[in-house]
Amino acid sequence: MDQNSERYLVSSALPYANGPLHVGQIVGAYLPADAFVRYLRMRGEDVVYVCGTDEHGVPITLTAEREGKDPKEVVDYWWSHMKETFERFGISFDNFSRTSTPLHAKNTQLFYRKLKECGYISEAESKQMYSPTEGRFLPDRYVEGTCPVCGYKEARGDQCDNCGSWYEAYELIEPHSKVTGGPAEVRETTHLYLDLPKFSDRLRAYVAGQEHWRTSVKNFILGIIDGGLEKRPITRDIQWGVPVPEPGFEDKRFYVWFDACIGYISSTMEWAENVGEPDRWREYWQEPETRLIHFIGKDNTVFHALVWPALLMGTGEDGEEPYALPYDVPANEFMNLEVVVDGERRAMQMSTSRNLAVWLHEALDRFPADPLRFYLASNLPETGDVVFSWREFQGRVNSDLIGNLGNYINRVLSFTEKYADGQASRPEELPESGLAVLEDFKELERRYEERMLAPKPREALGELLAMGRRANRFFDASAPWKTRKEDPERTRLTLYVCSVLLGSLAYHAAPYVPEAVERLQGFFTGPILRVSDLEKLPEGYRVTGAKPLFQRIEDEEVAAVEEQLSRAVRG
Ligand SMILES: [Zn+2]
Numbered sequence: 051m052d053q054n055s056e057r058y059l060v061s062s063a064l065p066y067a068n069g070p071l072h073v074g075q076i077v078g079a080y081l082p083a084d085a086f087v088r089y090l091r092m093r094g095e096d097v098v099y100v101c102g103t104d105e106h107g108v109p110i111t112l113t114a115e116r117e118g119k120d121p122k123e124v125v126d127y128w129w130s131h132m133k134e135t136f137e138r139f140g141i142s143f144d145n146f147s148r149t150s151t152p153l154h155a156k157n158t159q160l161f162y163r164k165l166k167e168c169g170y171i172s173e174a175e176s177k178q179m180y181s182p183t184e185g186r187f188l189p190d191r192y193v194e195g196t197c198p199v200c201g202y203k204e205a206r207g208d209q210c211d212n213c214g215s216w217y218e219a220y221e222l223i224e225p226h227s228k229v230t231g232g233p234a235e236v237r238e239t240t241h242l243y244l245d246l247p248k249f250s251d252r253l254r255a256y257v258a259g260q261e262h263w264r265t266s267v268k269n270f271i272l273g274i275i276d277g278g279l280e281k282r283p284i285t286r287d288i289q290w291g292v293p294v295p296e297p298g299f300e301d302k303r304f305y306v307w308f309d310a311c312i313g314y315i316s317s318t319m320e321w322a323e324n325v326g327e328p329d330r331w332r333e334y335w336q337e338p339e340t341r342l343i344h345f346i347g348k349d350n351t352v353f354h355a356l357v358w359p360a361l362l363m364g365t366g367e368d369g370e371e372p373y374a375l376p377y378d379v380p381a382n383e384f385m386n387l388e389v390v391v392d393g394e395r396r397a398m399q400m401s402t403s404r405n406l407a408v409w410l411h412e413a414l415d416r417f418p419a420d421p422l423r424f425y426l427a428s429n430l431p432e433t434g435d436v437v438f439s440w441r442e443f444q445g446r447v448n449s450d451l452i453g454n455l456g457n458y459i460n461r462v463l464s465f466t467e468k469y470a471d472g473q474a475s476r477p478e479e480l481p482e483s484g485l486a487v488l489e490d491f492k493e494l495e496r497r498y499e500e501r502m503l504a505p506k507p508r509e510a511l512g513e514l515l516a517m518g519r520r521a522n523r524f525f526d527a528s529a530p531w532k533t534r535k536e537d538p539e540r541t542r543l544t545l546y547v548c549s550v551l552l553g554s555l556a557y558h559a560a561p562y563v564p565e566a567v568e569r570l571q572g573f574f575t576g577p578i579l580r581v582s583d584l585e586k587l588p589e590g591y592r593v594t595g596a597k598p599l600f601q602r603i604e605d606e607e608v609a610a611v612e613e614q615l616s617r618a619v620r621g
Contacts, residue, residue, distance in 0.1 A: 244361075
């Protein structure tokens with residue numbers, strides 16, 4: 051890496067290994083991170099991009115019990131399923147780990163010991179629901195009852211899906227086990243707690259100082275700190291998870307929120323091990339100039355922007371291993387689904403239990419990754435909730451990806467191949483219109499970069515489309531189909547400038563449609579570079595055997611996937 055490059059550690063939220071990935075997750079934490087990372091790599095920055103599956107916690111044990119399997123079976127299956135789906139979709143992790151590894155257990159226990167040494171852990175009794183018939187404590191999600199606030203009958207143990215209230219499971223009216231339906235009662239149990247209030251002042255100063263954070267994220271967290279932090283239990287009565295290294299806690303495990311974020315460090319260590327430099331993870335976690343960026347869905351904000359920085363502060367306090375704190379926590383909003391119900395188009399909330407979702411692996415069975423990536427990137431929930439619509443997918447792919455970018459690329463390539471022997475070489479001098487379009491491109495590239503680094507890849511995609519329109523306009527105004535007979539020299543100039551623009555378009559399109567840009571390089575030879583980075587204009591470009599990069603999305607294809615969603619609603 052060159053001396054001037056910045057160092058980045060980028061993570062995407064760890065998905066629970068208990069089911070397939072859907073597009074709502076993809077636009078929250080994966081595609082925006084991947085586009086961002088791909089751009090950083092092209093800029094020559096030093097970046098490591100990690101993720102892995104979250105294999106602990108109640109979502110996993112609930113799935114296992116429902117399916118009559120061992121939790122291990124469940125997570126093994128979904129770990130490989132997710133890994134493969136991410137690969138098919140072109141998510142370019144440097145490492146995709148999992149939280150059930152021995153290394154991760156060791157890291158979690160080390161975090162715990164350091165926090166304890168520094169006085170951030172205490173023990174307390176609490177009330178927990180217990181099932182006398184099952185002979186065990188019931189985690190919140192195993193409990194159901196009537197909401198104490200609104201009276202909704204199927205309220206979950208920690209939150210009501212009807213009115214959104216949060217409460218303790220023992221506050222439910224007529225609580226019962228979700229597994230057996232039998233009654234649940236309150237019992238006392240001992241747990242370990244993280245003393246979050248001790249971090250209040252440091253957290254407030256840290257969050258308040260983050261000028262570049264999204265305002266929504268920053269204000270949300272400051273509001274929570276000002277409302278007063280409470281101690282948080284870090285252990286629970288469950289058998290599946292990282293063991294607690296304390297006598298008397300043999301039957302308990304760490305809470306999944308406690309170990310999940312540590313998974314980013316474990317994944318980076320695994321990466322360092324794999325590249326043969328086992329200590330290199332420290333550069334990304336323990337050197338203050340590293341930019342640590344966690345891409346998440348907004349439901350994960352509290353853990354990443356508040357609890358996780360506290361864990362890093364507390365663990366680094368012994369002076370041996372100070373940790374860098376997150377530089378940014380880009381949290382994305384939610385994605386709803388457009389479904390056709392009785393001939394009407396309606397936006398509905400995804401529901402994985404009703405199979406009302408667009409599963410990524412199924413979408414990839416029908417469409418290549420690039421058009422899906424392009425549409426989803428154009429519809430990222432960066433500033434508010436969005437709606438996934440198959441009809442809009444077709445529209446954006448056919449008009450923007452193909453009608454704008456693809457059209458430009460095809461015209462330049464086929465013209466160069468047909469009428470200029472596939473050659474576009476540097477002329478002595480460029481026409482004024484050529485110089486003007488190159489200048490315009492530099493400005494568009496600057497705008498793109500500013501948005502991409504924000505990181506707001508959806509807004510950056512808007513600038514890419516503006517580049518496409520500008521390039522098409524230049525092609526139209528230069529009218530090479532007219533000049534090729536009367537003024538071949540002029541045509542050569544046009545095609546040369548068009549190729550320079552094409553190199554820039556490909557450069558900026560690569561974070562979104564990486565596979566197409568790779569294919570393009572098979573028949574378009576010449577620098578794929580920003581106009582702003584060209585020290586001098588390249589000598590020339592060659593085109594041989596060009597083919598269209600994208601295929602139109604047909605009405606029948608859309609009708610078929612829309613019908614699938616309608617069926618899920620009809621039930
Ligand atoms: Zn309620």
